Amino acid sequence: MTIAEELLAPLAIEHHASLEPQRPVRAAVFGLGRSGLHHAAALSTITNVELVAIGDPDRNARRNARGMGLSARSFASAATLIQRGTPEVLFVATPLDLRAGLAAQALEAGVAVQIEGVPALTAADAAPLIHAAARAERSIACAWSLAYHPVFSLARRIVAADTLGAVRQVRASRNVSRVVTPLHQRAYSAHGGPRGVLAHVGAEMMFVLVRMFGMPSSVAATSQSLYGALDDEARGGWTLERGGRLGFETSWSAPGYPRPATVIEVEAEYGRMLLSEDAVEIDLTAARGTFPSGVTRFGRADLPQLARFELEGDERWLEDATFVAGIANGGDIPTELSACLETLRVIDALYASAAAGGGAVEVAR
Amino acid sequence: MSPVAPPRVLLGTRSLHGLTFATRDRILDVTSRYRGPEAMAVTISRALDAGADGVLASPTPLLAAASRILRRAIPVHAVIPALNEQERLELEPGVEPLLRRRVTGARTSAGVRMALARFTRPASLYGGDWTVRLPVLIESEIASVRTRDVKGVVLDAWLSDCALAAGNRRLFETFVRLVRSRFRAAAGIETHNLGLMLERFREWGVSPDYIVAPVNASGLGMKPSRSESLAALRETTIPVLAKELCAGGAAFEDGATFAREHGAAGIVADVCELEDAGFELKAVG
Numbered sequence: 214m215t216i217a218e219e220l221l222a223p224l225a226i227e228h229h230a231s232l233e234p235q236r237p238v239r240a241a242v243f244g245l246g247r248s249g250l251h252h253a254a255a256l257s258t259i260t261n262v263e264l265v266a267i268g269d270p271d272r273n274a275r276r277n278a279r280g281m282g283l284s285a286r287s288f289a290s291a292a293t294l295i296q297r298g299t300p301e302v303l304f305v306a307t308p309l310d311l312r313a314g315l316a317a318q319a320l321e322a323g324v325a326v327q328i329e330g331v332p333a334l335t336a337a338d339a340a341p342l343i344h345a346a347a348r349a350e351r352s353i354a355c356a357w358s359l360a361y362h363p364v365f366s367l368a369r370r371i372v373a374a375d376t377l378g379a380v381r382q383v384r385a386s387r388n389v390s391r392v393v394t395p396l397h398q399r400a401y402s403a404h405g406g407p408r409g410v411l412a413h414v415g416a417e418m419m420f421v422l423v424r425m426f427g428m429p430s431s432v433a434a435t436s437q438s439l440y441g442a443l444d445d446e447a448r449g450g451w452t453l454e455r456g457g458r459l460g461f462e463t464s465w466s467a468p469g470y471p472r473p474a475t476v477i478e479v480e481a482e483y484g485r486m487l488l489s490e491d492a493v494e495i496d497l498t499a500a501r502g503t504f505p506s507g508v509t510r511f512g513r514a515d516l517p518q519l520a521r522f523e524l525e526g527d528e529r530w531l532e533d534a535t536f537v538a539g540i541a542n543g544g545d546i547p548t549e550l551s552a553c554l555e556t557l558r559v560i561d562a563l564y565a566s567a568a569a570g571g572g573a574v575e576v577a578r
Numbered sequence: 579m580s581p582v583a584p585p586r587v588l589l590g591t592r593s594l595h596g597l598t599f600a601t602r603d604r605i606l607d608v609t610s611r612y613r614g615p616e617a618m619a620v621t622i623s624r625a626l627d628a629g630a631d632g633v634l635a636s637p638t639p640l641l642a643a644a645s646r647i648l649r650r651a652i653p654v655h656a657v658i659p660a661l662n663e664q665e666r667l668e669l670e671p672g673v674e675p676l677l678r679r680r681v682t683g684a685r686t687s688a689g690v691r692m693a694l695a696r697f698t699r700p701a702s703l704y705g706g707d708w709t710v711r712l713p714v715l716i717e718s719e720i721a722s723v724r725t726r727d728v729k730g731v732v733l734d735a736w737l738s739d740c741a742l743a744a745g746n747r748r749l750f751e752t753f754v755r756l757v758r759s760r761f762r763a764a765a766g767i768e769t770h771n772l773g774l775m776l777e778r779f780r781e782w783g784v785s786p787d788y789i790v791a792p793v794n795a796s797g798l799g800m801k802p803s804r805s806e807s808l809a810a811l812r813e814t815t816i817p818v819l820a821k822e823l824c825a826g827g828a829a830f831e832d833g834a835t836f837a838r839e840h841g842a843a844g845i846v847a848d849v850c851e852l853e854d855a856g857f858e859l860k861a862v863g
Contacts, residue, residue, distance in 0.1 A: 273705065522801055523801050
């Protein structure tokens with residue numbers, strides 16, 4: 214058995230088992246923009262999932278979804294969709310400012326919810342949703358694709374297995390060319406509240422970092438606004454649990470990044486790890502676990518190809534399949550909102566630090 | 579009835595639109611190389627001289643400029659809609675968002691055809707209906723290419739995979755019929771879900787002239803799985819043009835051999851996978 218097979222076999226088995234709902238699940242999508250249509254497409258290809266309803270307040274969006282070929286019943290209001298469509302799970306992909314309200318409404322009706330990211334939410338906003346989910350005994354999760362990226366999943370396992378030893382330094386960045394005019398920024402501020410790149414583009418990276426390296430006790434950050442009131446670039450960091458230092462930067466105005474690009478470099482006791490959407494590469498000073506001394510690289514081709522349908526990458530299908538399978542089988546949903554709460558607290562603290570000029574701010578527990 | 583035989587070798591430019599499994603470094607390198615039309619013209623010329631049957635490309639200003647430089651007919655298998663990477667990642671899938679940004683820039687004769695298509699299929703009645711409004715989209719997209727150069731029209735995976743997931747049989751039937759009758763060209767469909775597409779097309783009785791899909795030894799982009807895709811490829815009667823031959827790090831010639839051995843009728847050699855198009859395409863031609 215090769216190193217790749219030995220290391221990756223448990224990962225493949227674990228995921229295959231968790232991606233098939235063991236019983237029929239009735240799913241619905243509210244919000245039929247780009248994300249909503251992609252959720253609807255992905256859900257239509259998952260075994261044992263029936264897309265029973267779709268909805269959007271905008272008639273043109275409903276017509277477009279119908280034109281795409283979706284034959285599920287279509288509704289203009291979420292309340293009617295929940296009442297008449299009787300879904301077991303609802304994917305909320307509306308504009309940012311409407312997501313929390315719709316999620317609360319669905320939970321109250323006993324429907325599990327996946328919301329498209331949680332950038333508009335502070336930890337304080339998310340807490341009532343988590344309590345509502347607990348009261349209703351339903352799950353609420355957020356769609357953070359990076360958490361399901363195969364390369365990042367593998368890297369998390371490598372760090373968790375202590376292959377690298379004590380981490381001394383982490384440098385992380387996530388960039389995309391999305392806001393390059395004031396007009397672009399206004400589109401976010403109109404629907405996304407008072408937060409910019411850190412909460413939108415940086416949130417997924419923060420989630421990955423917190424999951425990989427643990428929750429910080431205090432953080433510091435600075436930010437820059439280029440095209441309006443929202444932060445367009447941010448950088449900052451924190452001290453890791455075992456004494457190492459983590460630094461990050463993120464921008465949604467960097468040229469040359471039509472697609473989000475994430476890079477994480479780790480320097481540790483037994484070597485280094487370099488991680489991006491393309492590959493994870495570790496360079497060890499001595500053999501550790503199943504890894505030999507020297508450089509070992511895993512590109513996407515070396516990892517298990519778990520998604521059974523692709524739309525602009527595997528991640529969308531993986532996150533949707535994981536969520537519905539988690540609901541049906543009772544398995545783990547990595548981006549359950551309660552698990553994201555720590556990340557939201559870190560982001561809150563980073564904003565507080567940036568507002569205070571970059572000084573250290575304690576992260577709420 | 580298929581109007582033309584499926585091409586055996588096409589030069590592809592899909593990586594310039596963000597569709598590739600190549601690394602970010604490689605994409606930046608290639609995008610920078612093909613920023614101007616001269617390099618593209620040279621590559622196209624060398625590929626055609628080496629036996630390529632045409633170019634799989636979206637009708638972009640870059641292609642038009644390269645065509646003007648070459649002063650020779652470029653057999654184009656036009657991928658529509660033409661999307662840059664930003665649009666691919668931000669626009670909601672559909673016909674209307676694209677039509678809104680396509681009104682300007684069409685040639686006069688094409689403008690007339692587009693106007694006629696718009697008149698017979700008005701948005702006020704059919705807005706949002708992908709199938710009915712598809713002819714309007716195709717006319718607007720093809721407007722920048724000389725009709726006699728169009729040897730094939732290929733529906734981008736950006737639209738086709740959504741329609742496939744939703745079970746939109748009528749869209750594919752209409753597309754194939756329309757391309758053959760209107761352009762007398764091959765009707766191709768691009769997908770990143772080869773197994774599911776072949777399965778559904780068999781059920782529906784849909785037969786495009788070819789399908790363009792990733793086929794490579796690593797199984798990257800081969801859905802629902804490498805083995806299921808290869809099995810479907812062996813059994814299908816629809817010609818499949820393999821792309822992403824080098825995904826996972828394969829050498830170009832090995833990738834082409836793998837695809838053909840597993841039943842691909844032709845290959846798409848992307849500019850991202852070639853260092854010297856003339857030399858490499860001659861080797862696999």
